[in-house]
Amino acid sequence: MIKRIWHGYTTPENADRYEALLKSEVITGIEGKNIPGFRKIDVLRRPLGDEVEFITIMDFDSIDAVKAFVGEDYERCYVPDAAREVLKRFDEISQHYDVRESRTQN
Secondary structure, three states: OEEEEEEEEEOHHHHHHHHHHHHHHHHHHHHHOOOOOEEEEEEEEEEEOOEEEEEEEEEEOOHHHHHHHHOOOOOEOOOOHHHHHHOOEEOOEOEEEEOOOOOOOO
């Protein structure tokens, strides 16, 4: 399992707008690609003074599945134009981690 992690930042005034865009267009667009090996996406949000930070964590079966999403240059970010208009700044490169262990507490 691969975790793909990305950070984006908005102004506090644009945070709700970006979150709505992320949910209604960006994520649904990703889901609509029917990427083999894409398992899920989590969206995290927190205020940071004069910014609001968003983190997306995507789960993929393998690096090949990530490449099916964004191409051979799999570290590059995926930020559609509509999202770029609302974001203040964002990671140009996504981080990728091998999941070495995962536990669930019942």
